[in-house]
Amino acid sequence: MSSRTSSLHDRHVAAGAKMADFSGWSMPIEYAGGGVLAEHTAVRQAVGLFDVSHLGTATVRGPGAAAYVDSCLTNDLSRIEPGRAQYTLCCLPDGEPDAGGVVDDLILYLHGPDDVLLVPNAANAAEVLRRLSERAPDGVTVTDRHEEIAVLALQGPRSPQVLAAVGLPGELPYMAFTDEGGHGGDEVTVCRTGYTGEHGYELLVAAERAGALWDALLAAGEAEGIQPCGLGARDTLRTEMGYPLHGHELSREITPNQARSGWAVGWRKPAFWGREALLAEREAGAARLLWGLQAPGRQIPRPGMAVLGAGGAAVGTVTSGTFSPTLRVGIGLALLDTAAGVAEGAELAVDVRGRPQPVRVVKPPFVAPNVR
Incomplete structure (x- = not known):
């Protein structure tokens, strides 16, 4: 309820x-x-x-609040100036199980060096704020404004x-x-x-x-x-x-590298939660990567369905799926094993109650964006 x-x-x-x-x-x-x-x-x-x-919604305020947040979350606040927002990730710190996995993805509003507003997802807001509050230096206050x-x-x-x-x-x-x-x-x-x-x-x-x-x-x-x-x-x-949804394309078990969200990581920053684990994964190559799947008709790839390669071998799992009202076909997102050598344009299948249904591998977005 x-x-x-x-x-x-x-x-x-x-x-x-x-x-x-x-x-x-x-x-x-x-x-x-x-x-x-x-x-x-x-x-x-x-x-x-x-x-x-x-x-x-939450505020982080006090002397050096922005620098503190920058030392925790993945993206690089030096890339923006006050009056700008930034997409960023809260990852599990090094030393914790699943280090580098994503606690949440969120939008950060930079008001100034001592004033930041965060907009996390509903399911993860309390956990993000708990982690930031527990580590906050003296004088920096994290306030829930939900x-x-x-x-x-x-x-x-x-x-x-x-x-x-x-x-x-x-x-x-x-x-x-x-x-x-x-x-x-x-x-x-x-x-x-x-x-x-x-x-x-x-x-x-x-x-x-x-x-x-x-x-x-x-x-x-x-x-x-x-x-x-x-x-x-x-x-x-x-x-x-092709935008990720936490709990589907991002999670404690799914890293930014796997979800192709490395663009939201400040790799040259000296510190952020999960930095060493993510750098190591990046250098070794992620074991799986996020791809788009497009059906030839209205059949919808559903989360949890196995993605099948040649000979019916499982090569990944669907994370999200829907009927595209714009394209009038079924579309989905899936994490596919890197070792399978899947490339854009590959013809695969999804397992729909024991029956393989064809899908084509595409690189999202499925529809051209109009945001700029």
Whole structure:
């Protein structure tokens, strides 16, 4: 049973949303009147609005807070400046079992050398904050803001017009944010980020004021074809992009090297959790790598299905799969054994209840992104 609800819960129920448990939160999966397909299409062609307040929020503040976080998480904060966001990973430290495995992937907002905001995943927020709190130097405080801050995602090619209509700033470079947004007297942090592959924004606002902003965005977006969207469409959209989902493409047993997320690792940094294990794996070569699978028809590769090579030998496992509303075929992500020598374009199969179904190996994204 879900024990937590977002501040927009009543609005979702009133809109006929199908609710389901997501990491202990009751969240909308799809809305009445169209469902996942219509919501997915709205984001690709017009604009969609998501409540993603199940995502964690936390501040790390105090003298040298950014340097401390940089010594823990994988990405290199020297690559960005205040006012920018960064995708990064919290890995298991060297000396722990599964060192280099991923505790969580998250977005970091750099306000300044002494002020960082973190947005981890719902299921892992408490663990990330526990680890950061336990190791924090004197004067640095890690504060859980999960219940205080709501997170909305406005995604799609018409999102700038909707944002402008409610008076929020949208002329931002990709992965930049501003705290100077305001709506009805409320402070709104606007960031050019998202999980769909489309031009879009994530909006952070005080939880008690999220309803007014949600209503205003839906009203302003009516002329642009806006749709409220649930986590079902969020998943089909991210899978088309090949974006990893923790617990599927990233986990304590799946490293950034295996998930092709090494671009989010500051390899030249002197310190981050799991550094030695990841460097050793990188030099030796990961035993498995993430690939995309595309079916010739509507057959969907499902998580946990074995991927079969020549002669029916297992060469990997499906981690995510869905029907692609854009391509109208089944697609999936899979970890494939490096020793199998799989290459892009290879013809493999997935084991569907004992029956091999053909798939072709592709390198994601399945659909061209439109984020920059």
